[in-house]
Amino acid sequence: MTEELINSIRQLTGLTESEIMEFISISKARDFQAKSYFIREGQIPNELGFVLTGLFRYVYISDEGKELTKVFMPEQSFISSYSSMISKKPSHFFIEAIEDSKVLTISYDCWEKLRKQNPKWNLLLVKLLxxxxxxxxxxxxxxxxxxxxxxxxxxxxEFPKLESRVKQHMVASYLGITPIALSRIRKKMLA
Structure with missing residues (x-):
């Protein structure tokens, strides 16, 4: 798992393994059960994470209770409500674990210190943005x-293996349609 993180960061930034190990040393691994949240709507986030195993989605919940999936974040993805974190304002969406997952997390304060000590980390931020x-x-x-x-x-x-990992209503909400409409599209494509 650590090797995947090192390779992902190195490909994006050119940071050395020892520089990346410094990041890992000030991070901590956290487990998330399926249907739990990395960030909740209304929460002011104070950390970002790297998905080591599992799958997450960014999801808005409308006033009527309708789920609107913004994006899926599988292994080797960085997750955060970054704009909320830097503005210190509540997040407008949830980051939900779809599967049991493991995330390497770093606090925003530690992330900022790391970036000030080694400006090469700014390249990772730019690449992610x-x-x-x-x-x-x-x-x-x-x-x-x-x-x-x-x-x-x-x-x-774009996501050939993802559909088997998520429920149909989540795929439909990502596409901006109802599960019934998605079912019709699937049937049409199979015909």
Whole structure:
């Protein structure tokens, strides 16, 4: 697990193994059971995490109780409500464990100290923000320009093993459709 983290960070930043081990030494591993939360809506987060094993999703809950899945975060993903953390304002979404998961967490204060001591860590932050922005921009484009079946085909193409790990209602909420509509699309594609 640690080796995957080291390789992920090294590929993004060029940091040495010893520099990455410093990050790991000030982090702690935490276990999350399925249906538990890394961050809850309304909470002011104070840590970020790296998913070692398991799967999470960012999910909004509407006033009517409808779930709206923003993104799925499998192994080797960094998770955080970063804008809430830096602004010290409550998160607008939950980060929910879909499976039993293990996350390496670091407090925001330790993260800031690490970045001040070694500016190479800023490159990791920039890379993560760039990736997040690119995902957000792509999702917006898909929602504005594509129909539900096209969005589902993209989902299957980009995340070929994910559908077997999540419930149908979660996939539907990610696509912005009802589970019934998703079922119809699946039947049509099989015909």
């Amino acid at each position: 760039e990736k997040g922005y690119s995902v957000k921009e792509k999702r917006e484009r898909e929602f504005l320009l594509l129909d539900a079946e096209s969005r589902y085909r993209i989902f299957l193409n």
